[in-house]
Amino acid sequence: xxxxxxxxxxxxxxxxxxxxxxxxxxxxxxxxxxxxxxxxxxxxxxxxxxxxxxxxxxxxxxxxxxxxxxx
Amino acid sequence: xxxxxxxxxxxxxxxxxxxxxxxxxxxxxxxxxxxxxxxxxxxxxxxxxxxxxxxxxxxxxxxxxxxxxxxxxxxxxxxxxxxxxxxxxxxxxxxxxxxxxxxxxxxxxxxxxxxxxxxxxxxxxxxxxxxxxxxxxxxxxxxxxxxxxxxxxxxxxxxxxxxxxxxxxxxxxxxxxxxxxxxxxxxxxxxxxxxxxxxxxxxxxxxxxxxxxxxxxxxxxxxxxxxxxxxxxxxxxxxxxxxxxxx
Amino acid sequence: xxxxxxxxxxxxxxxxxxxxxxxxxxxxxxxxxxxxxxxxxxxxxxxxxxxxxxxxxxxxxxxxxxxxxxxxxxxxxxxxxxxxxxxxxxxxxxxxxxxxxxxxxxxxxxxxxxxxxxxxxxxxxxxxxxxxxxxxxxxxxxxxxxxxxxxxxxxxxxxxxxxxxxxxxxxxxxxxxxxxxxxxxxxxxxxxxxxxxxxxxxxxxxxxxxxxxxxxxxxxxxxxxxxxxxxxxxxxxxxxxxxxxxxxxxxxxxxxxxxxxxxxxxxxxxxxxxxxxxxxxxxxxxxxxxxxxxxxxxxxxxxxxxxxxxxxxxxxxxxxxxxxxxxxxxxxxxxxxxxxxxxxxxxxxxxxxx
Numbered sequence: 001x002x003x004x005x006x007x008x009x010x011x012x013x014x015x016x017x018x019x020x021x022x023x024x025x026x027x028x029x030x031x032x033x034x035x036x037x038x039x040x041x042x043x044x045x046x047x048x049x050x051x052x053x054x055x056x057x058x059x060x061x062x063x064x065x066x067x068x069x070x071x
Numbered sequence: 072x073x074x075x076x077x078x079x080x081x082x083x084x085x086x087x088x089x090x091x092x093x094x095x096x097x098x099x100x101x102x103x104x105x106x107x108x109x110x111x112x113x114x115x116x117x118x119x120x121x122x123x124x125x126x127x128x129x130x131x132x133x134x135x136x137x138x139x140x141x142x143x144x145x146x147x148x149x150x151x152x153x154x155x156x157x158x159x160x161x162x163x164x165x166x167x168x169x170x171x172x173x174x175x176x177x178x179x180x181x182x183x184x185x186x187x188x189x190x191x192x193x194x195x196x197x198x199x200x201x202x203x204x205x206x207x208x209x210x211x212x213x214x215x216x217x218x219x220x221x222x223x224x225x226x227x228x229x230x231x232x233x234x235x236x237x238x239x240x241x242x243x244x245x246x247x248x249x250x251x252x253x254x255x256x257x258x259x260x261x262x263x264x265x266x267x268x269x270x271x272x273x274x275x276x277x278x279x280x281x282x283x284x285x286x287x288x289x290x291x292x293x294x295x296x297x298x299x300x301x302x303x304x305x306x307x308x309x310x311x312x313x314x315x316x317x318x
Numbered sequence: 319x320x321x322x323x324x325x326x327x328x329x330x331x332x333x334x335x336x337x338x339x340x341x342x343x344x345x346x347x348x349x350x351x352x353x354x355x356x357x358x359x360x361x362x363x364x365x366x367x368x369x370x371x372x373x374x375x376x377x378x379x380x381x382x383x384x385x386x387x388x389x390x391x392x393x394x395x396x397x398x399x400x401x402x403x404x405x406x407x408x409x410x411x412x413x414x415x416x417x418x419x420x421x422x423x424x425x426x427x428x429x430x431x432x433x434x435x436x437x438x439x440x441x442x443x444x445x446x447x448x449x450x451x452x453x454x455x456x457x458x459x460x461x462x463x464x465x466x467x468x469x470x471x472x473x474x475x476x477x478x479x480x481x482x483x484x485x486x487x488x489x490x491x492x493x494x495x496x497x498x499x500x501x502x503x504x505x506x507x508x509x510x511x512x513x514x515x516x517x518x519x520x521x522x523x524x525x526x527x528x529x530x531x532x533x534x535x536x537x538x539x540x541x542x543x544x545x546x547x548x549x550x551x552x553x554x555x556x557x558x559x560x561x562x563x564x565x566x567x568x569x570x571x572x573x574x575x576x577x578x579x580x581x582x583x584x585x586x587x588x589x590x591x592x593x594x595x596x597x598x599x600x601x602x603x604x605x606x607x608x609x610x611x612x613x614x615x616x617x618x619x620x621x622x623x624x625x626x627x628x629x630x631x632x633x634x635x636x637x638x639x640x641x642x643x644x645x646x647x648x649x650x651x652x653x654x655x656x657x658x659x660x661x662x663x664x665x666x667x668x669x670x671x672x
Contacts, residue, residue: 002075014092014285014292020252037091053252055076059096060087065076114519118386119529128527134517136389137529139412142382145374149386150517152370153344153394157519175382178375 002050010062013037017054079103092292094282141172144179183240201287236312242274330355352491381409391516397423411450415530428652438652464498553605567596584663
């Protein structure tokens with residue numbers, strides 16, 4: 001099952017990932033990070049397809065995408 | 072557990088100085104990925120230009136030489152001629168490449184220098200505060216075109232990728248955008264091809280990357296990203312304008 | 319390697335021959351009279367040694383190609399004159415700011431503007447005071463013969479590599495265009511620091527950055543003090559000059575380059591009439607031979623500076639002489655017909671002495 005990890009200290013809250021995700025699984029938090037940016041958060045892991053669009057579009061390379069291998 | 076997407080290894084693991092939503096970061100990432108795919112970072116020399124792109128050395132694990140404003144293609148020529156076995160690229164903005172450095176880019180291209188040029192077109196001078204660039208759109212307001220670019224007074228924006236593709240010395244010329252996943256896939260392929268031309272010693276390769284500059288456009292990142300698709304791409308069409316060897 | 323057989327060549331050719339002998343790998347230039355013999359010679363001869371010759375699209379591009387080649391650690395040079403040297407100032411400033419070595423040959427012609435192609439020394443200030451922005455100096459060597467065009471070009475490469483400061487060979491259209499017999503001495507390598515700073519690809523190791531941008535707190539100031547100390551070291555170790563008939567002189571003429579040749583003849587004319595005149599010829603214009611002048615002027619109090627301008631080096635002579643020495647000036651601004659004759663300078667000597 002794929003999932004993403006967002007580096008909250010790198011995220012600048014631009015929101016490009018929120019529109020890139022075809023399933024709309026990413027949204028902007030209302031809590032700012034250390035630099036004052038309202039960072040992106042990942043919701044609803046069940047529906048993630050691992051398409052990587054969110055990571056590809058992130059200008060700050062703040063998103064890493066993983067896939068748990070099937071046993 | 073498999074990593075489906077991770078940071079390119081040629082890219083340093085640091086925070087960039089770029090504003091939120093600035094496409095420089097995305098373009099840096101694609102350049103790094105192209106270097107990774109050929110395993111060439113250790114033999115690559117980057118020619119940084121003047122503007123937001125000057126800090127190349129802070130973001131890439133490569134040797135970098137700083138160039139005066141607009142002169143990166145001449146500096147890259149000197150580097151490549153002195154060390155023909157190295158991979159050399161310049162990374163330049165639109166004021167740098169299409170205004171003050173027009174002569175240098177056209178002649179480096181015409182000589183068919185064995186280099187790769189990454190040209191970031193965001194329709195404005197970013198670092199200096201959003202002045203009118205040679206690529207500023209007709210009617211676009213900037214700090215030196217407060218009533219919008221008047222094409223009668225200032226002429227129309229340059230289409231550099233098409234212009235350079237007309238020179239015999241150019242082996243590859245393409246325009247890309249990083250505003251959507253679909254365009255990023257094309258962009259990744261084009262940037263990789265642009266480096267492949269050099270790796271295979273097949274000639275001068277040019278990439279024009281359309282980019283958003285939310286801060287100087289006075290837009291939030293999402294609106295700025297939309298502008299790339301709605302306003303820029305219709306004037307600056309994406310595509311490959313020259314591909315001598317069909318790489 | 320050149321044979322030691324004498325050769326009868328132009329000054330410009332001597333520069334090009336010496337550059338190849340000193341290990342020039344990349345030349346980038348642009349045609350302009352009266353220096354075009356240099357690119358012409360190198361376009362023919364440099365590729366035979368495996369070197370690169372490019373005629374660039376402009377002097378701006380050529381100095382920036384020099385910047386790029388130098389950044390990789392090879393010996394590289396460019397040459398030009400007046401208007402072209404003005405265009406190169408941007409790149410020279412960047413190279414000075416990036417501590418990059420290179421050789422720039424300036425075969426001075428008259429100006430300002432398009433001026434003319436006659437011999438001039440009116441670019442002394444531009445060459446020695448930092449012709450571009452930012453407050454820097456470059457090494458400036460002033461030959462006065464075709465032999466010195468050869469020898470000082472080789473020295474320029476060594477000094478530039480040793481101190482990581484661009485070096486200029488400052489001559490003029492007479493020296494560039496005239497032919498003399500020279501001995502093409504072989505280049506003898508001196509111990510030089512390795513160029514560990516050069517950009518050649520990291521090879522997976524340490525990253526090298528060649529840059530002139532300093533934004534951190536105190537960084538820019540520290541750079542300036544570092545270079546200031548290096549300029550002082552240059553002055554102490556590398557100041558060069560020649561004295562002729564100065565030991566008993568009542569009057570010393572200070573002149574460099576082509577003017578020093580005319581002055582030397584005038585000194586000989588004066589000596590023949592029993593007038594005790596000597597010649598002080600700076601060979602390095604930066605560093606300026608202040609100590610040589612200070613020392614000589616502690617004994618000889620009367621100085622006459624002669625230049626092909628309305629007076630530029632005379633400023634440095636005045637700053638260098640002992641406080642009670644008197645410095646007068648005789649100049650002919652550059653242009654067709656303004657080169658002084660030995661008789662003319664001899665008359666100036668008589669005016670000073672009698």
